Amino acid sequence: MRAFGKWASAIMAVCVGVLLATTVARAGDIGPKIPIDKSKGSCVLPGDQMRREHMKILKHRRDKTMYQGIRGGKRSLSACLSCHMVKDEKTGKPLTVASPKHFCRVCHDYAAVKVDCWECHKSVPEEAGGQALLKDGAGLKDSKFAQLMKYVQGGRK
Amino acid sequence: MSDQGARDRNERARHEEIDAARREFLRNIAAASVVSLGGGMMLYTMGGEAFAKKPGDPLDPRKRWGMLIDTSKCTSGCEKCVEACKKENGWEAEPGSQTDVQWIRKVDVKDPKTGFMASLPVMCQHCANPPCVDVCPTGASMQRADGIVKVNMHICIGCRYCMMACPYKARSFVHEEIPEENKRFHAPMGKGCVTSCDLCAHRVDAGQIPACAEACPEGAMLFGDLNDPGSELRKRLKEIRSYQIRADLGTDTGIRYTRLP
Numbered sequence: 527m528r529a530f531g532k533w534a535s536a537i538m539a540v541c542v543g544v545l546l547a548t549t550v551a552r553a554g555d556i557g558p559k560i561p562i563d564k565s566k567g568s569c570v571l572p573g574d575q576m577r578r579e580h581m582k583i584l585k586h587r588r589d590k591t592m593y594q595g596i597r598g599g600k601r602s603l604s605a606c607l608s609c610h611m612v613k614d615e616k617t618g619k620p621l622t623v624a625s626p627k628h629f630c631r632v633c634h635d636y637a638a639v640k641v642d643c644w645e646c647h648k649s650v651p652e653e654a655g656g657q658a659l660l661k662d663g664a665g666l667k668d669s670k671f672a673q674l675m676k677y678v679q680g681g682r683k
Numbered sequence: 684m685s686d687q688g689a690r691d692r693n694e695r696a697r698h699e700e701i702d703a704a705r706r707e708f709l710r711n712i713a714a715a716s717v718v719s720l721g722g723g724m725m726l727y728t729m730g731g732e733a734f735a736k737k738p739g740d741p742l743d744p745r746k747r748w749g750m751l752i753d754t755s756k757c758t759s760g761c762e763k764c765v766e767a768c769k770k771e772n773g774w775e776a777e778p779g780s781q782t783d784v785q786w787i788r789k790v791d792v793k794d795p796k797t798g799f800m801a802s803l804p805v806m807c808q809h810c811a812n813p814p815c816v817d818v819c820p821t822g823a824s825m826q827r828a829d830g831i832v833k834v835n836m837h838i839c840i841g842c843r844y845c846m847m848a849c850p851y852k853a854r855s856f857v858h859e860e861i862p863e864e865n866k867r868f869h870a871p872m873g874k875g876c877v878t879s880c881d882l883c884a885h886r887v888d889a890g891q892i893p894a895c896a897e898a899c900p901e902g903a904m905l906f907g908d909l910n911d912p913g914s915e916l917r918k919r920l921k922e923i924r925s926y927q928i929r930a931d932l933g934t935d936t937g938i939r940y941t942r943l944p
Binding site: 588590592593594595596597598599604622624645646647648649650651652 | 736738739740741742825827828829835836837860861863866867868869871872873874876884885887888889
């Protein structure tokens with residue numbers, strides 16, 4: 527009986543090990559891979575979190591832009607497009623959402639979820655404008671708010 | 684005596700310790716209240732001098748953007764401002780079209796009694812009391828805190844109530860899908876939504892002036908802050924008698940004209 531138990535637990539251990547190994551190995555390549563230009567830095571959130579929360583971030587940002595006029599920076603739509611843009615292999619031009627290689631479609635086609643964004647929005651980055659905004663938005667560190675915080679906390683190193 | 688001195692020193696050290704703790708406490712309260720007030724409020728109370736808005740900053744609610752159009756400089760037949768707006772915001776009207784999107788148009792007006800004529804560009808007048816915002820059932824027709832009136836297309840259902848309410852015929856309906864090459868990144872236009880001039884909000888947010896004002900070869904369109912008595916616009920308005928279109932409606936327009944028949 528004791529020998530049987532030993533064998534059973536050994537088999538169980540092997541099974542669990544194999545299962546774990548396969549799930550760990552597969553976790554990386556489940557679903558399509560989103561194209562990203564890593565030279566521009568990492569995305570605003572880790573990949574799995576972006577997969578779940580990107581629409582919340584976009585919607586939050588959308589309202590900030592509409593009502594408060596906040597534009598540019600890392601969480602703007604133009605920043606998404608500039609890092610995730612896929613270029614056409616022949617012409618070298620950015621691919622629009624009409625192509626299945628467009629970064630949104632790569633995943634949305636796989637998940638069979640329709641996006642309405644591109645019916646109105648341009649799906650490729652604007653040549654100069656978007657980049658200029660990104661650069662200016664990055665200089666938020668020396669905003670009035672940061673200056674005031676510095677003043678209030680003055681003297682405390 | 685030395686005993687007394689040591690006691691005094693101890694006393695002083697203890698007081699200094701208490702003072703330091705009090706200072707720390709006050710500092711924390713100040714920091715906490717600043718944080719809870721939030722960025723916009725803080726800018727409102729602390730921002731002394733006028734500052735150019737960076738794209739990443741929230742808009743300044745003390746401002747009210749407006750324009751003075753010198754109709755004496757505006758010539759009939761010149762459509763440079765209209766062309767610039769089309770190019771900037773990606774709307775293209777067919778000649779004579781009654782249905783296409785239109786953000787700005789040139790209008791020639793004449794007083795039949797005197798024969799006095801004027802040519803003027805007419806776009807969204809950016810009213811302080813906008814009727815289009817009053818009637819919108821979804822809240823899509825909106826007025827920003829800096830006076831810019833525009834459509835939030837994300838929640839527009841295309842009922843066209845605002846088009847009916849606008850006394851200036853400034854709004855138009857997007858009947859057809861805008862092709863990808865005509866789309867502008869900063870001015871998305873959705874089929875089935877209402878659209879209108881937003882005073883180039885994307886340019887204003889980045890500290891620039893609207894495309895029409897920039898394109899006018901005569902410099903007839905002066906853009907500025909109506910709330911700032913020191914602004915170029917306000918100085919000019921103080922010198923010259925200016926008019927609002929249909930001032931009798933009490934909409935208090937942000938766009939003013941120097942001469943109207």
